[in-house]
Amino acid sequence: MADTDQVYKKDILRLAQLRDYFAVNRTIPSYSYMCELLDMKSKNAITKFVARLKLHDFLDAAPDNKLIPGKRFFERPLANASVQAGAFTPAMGEGTEYVTIDEQLVRKPSVTELIPVVGDSMKDAGILDGDTVIVEKRASANVGDIVVAIVDDRFTIKTLGKEKDRFILVPANKAFETIRPGKEASIYGVVVGSFRRY
Amino acid sequence: MADTDQVYKKDILRLAQLRDYFAVNRTIPSYSYMCELLDMKSKNAITKFVARLKLHDFLDAAPDNKLIPGKRFFERPLANASVQAGAFTPAMGEGTEYVTIDEQLVRKPSVTELIPVVGDSMKDAGILDGDTVIVEKRASANVGDIVVAIVDDRFTIKTLGKEKDRFILVPANKAFETIRPGKEASIYGVVVGSFRRY
DNA sequence: TGCGCGGGTGAACGAACGTTCACTTTTGGA
DNA sequence: TCCAAAAGTGAACGTTCGTTCACCCGCGCA
Numbered sequence: 285m286a287d288t289d290q291v292y293k294k295d296i297l298r299l300a301q302l303r304d305y306f307a308v309n310r311t312i313p314s315y316s317y318m319c320e321l322l323d324m325k326s327k328n329a330i331t332k333f334v335a336r337l338k339l340h341d342f343l344d345a346a347p348d349n350k351l352i353p354g355k356r357f358f359e360r361p362l363a364n365a366s367v368q369a370g371a372f373t374p375a376m377g378e379g380t381e382y383v384t385i386d387e388q389l390v391r392k393p394s395v396t397e398l399i400p401v402v403g404d405s406m407k408d409a410g411i412l413d414g415d416t417v418i419v420e421k422r423a424s425a426n427v428g429d430i431v432v433a434i435v436d437d438r439f440t441i442k443t444l445g446k447e448k449d450r451f452i453l454v455p456a457n458k459a460f461e462t463i464r465p466g467k468e469a470s471i472y473g474v475v476v477g478s479f480r481r482y
Numbered sequence: 483m484a485d486t487d488q489v490y491k492k493d494i495l496r497l498a499q500l501r502d503y504f505a506v507n508r509t510i511p512s513y514s515y516m517c518e519l520l521d522m523k524s525k526n527a528i529t530k531f532v533a534r535l536k537l538h539d540f541l542d543a544a545p546d547n548k549l550i551p552g553k554r555f556f557e558r559p560l561a562n563a564s565v566q567a568g569a570f571t572p573a574m575g576e577g578t579e580y581v582t583i584d585e586q587l588v589r590k591p592s593v594t595e596l597i598p599v600v601g602d603s604m605k606d607a608g609i610l611d612g613d614t615v616i617v618e619k620r621a622s623a624n625v626g627d628i629v630v631a632i633v634d635d636r637f638t639i640k641t642l643g644k645e646k647d648r649f650i651l652v653p654a655n656k657a658f659e660t661i662r663p664g665k666e667a668s669i670y671g672v673v674v675g676s677f678r679r680y
Numbered sequence: 681t682g683c684g685c686g687g688g689t690g691a692a693c694g695a696a697c698g699t700t701c702a703c704t705t706t707t708g709g710a
Numbered sequence: 711t712c713c714a715a716a717a718g719t720g721a722a723c724g725t726t727c728g729t730t731c732a733c734c735c736g737c738g739c740a
Contacts, residue, residue: 307588314726326690385677482628514697524719525698
């Protein structure tokens with residue numbers, strides 16, 4: 285048995301409905317509304333169902349005892365990496381891994397922020413205009429890191445390089461020029477991830 | 483008077499507290515809890531406060547009448563035009579500080595899964611080897627969508643195109659060739675987002 | 681075949697919810 | 711400075727909430 289998954293299929297199906305409801309409404313419905321949503325006929329059944337989900341960290345309680353999403357509420361199935369060989373295995377089979385996007389991208393929440401990307405200077409590194417980068421704020425970085433730097437009081441995203449004894453900011457797009465900053469330049473943070481919506 | 487902003491400063495301050503609470507708990511607190519949180523002494527004051535916020539689309543009601551964030555709930559508190567001039571502030575996108583990345587990328591959790599990308603065939607679209615794409619599973623897509631298709635029992639990510647009366651799968655990399663599928667091809671899902679870790 | 685257990689039903693209950701009423705305090709414009 | 715509108719107080723009210731109790735059903739296992 286997949287020991288990651290002690291909650292039964294029925295509950296997983298219902299959890300999926302809760303997730304959809306939450307994605308739209310950004311709240312967990314009340315017990316009586318869940319009755320309709322999940323097609324159950326007694327609030328007591330909901331009570332037990334909710335208790336099961338709480339036990340497995342899919343749901344949790346706010347300070348005022350309202351029902352809120354738990355740690356695992358935002359888990360998503362990750363398809364197997366063995367995809368490119370013949371018989372593919374779409375996710376949802378047994379032993380499928382579940383991951384949360386936020387946990388993958390954010391390691392140190394307190395020093396992490398999201399910055400929208402303007403311009404194409406990192407196009408060849410797969411960072412396009414309109415993307416969002418996840419930045420860990422800190423003043424130091426290694427050569428080769430993609431960094432957010434402040435040059436002339438402006439943000440800019442570039443790869444950190446070195447030339448002789450001097451740091452330079454290298455774009456990933458031939459149409460842009462390498463920046464050889466004067467004194468007034470500093471590192472705002474290091475890009476640790478990026479994402480994009482279509 | 484700034485006609486964008488009919489709600490008074492006090493309310494904006496309180497709204498900020500609600501946003502902070504929401505960022506942590508992912509729910510709007512009950513009226514009595516709001517009394518503590520906002521340091522008010524009667525639930526009636528909350529009623530009126532909430533009515534004001536609803537009027538201006540900061541709050542809304544779910545199908546079961548629960549209080550949920552409205553359209554403007556995730557707005558940036560203060561739009562600072564002074565960003566690109568001197569004293570900048572780290573410009574984030576719309577309310578990114580109050581919404582998780584997951585919530586930005588996933589619209590229909592029950593049909594969404596994550597698929598790791600293998601290969602460079604979509605390089606020019608900013609999807610690199612090792613990236614993860616967020617896929618909404620469905621059998622139909624529009625021309626121009628980036629889709630996950632199944633060709634010869636293999637996953638492949640391409641842009642959906644049309645040639646005469648026939649669908650084709652167009653890579654975003656000159657080194658790869660457009661696929662003109664025979665009978666055995668179907669759409670597994672549509673790519674609605676992607677992310678990458680460094 | 682019978683039995684136990686986990687999940688579901690239905691009704692009843694107290695507590696908490698959000699609304700309402702009458703009233704007071706604060707605020708901002710004439 | 712005064713006054714009217716807006717915001718806040720405090721108590722009371724009916725509603726809805728989530729919990730609880732007793733019971734039933736269906737499946738798996740001995």
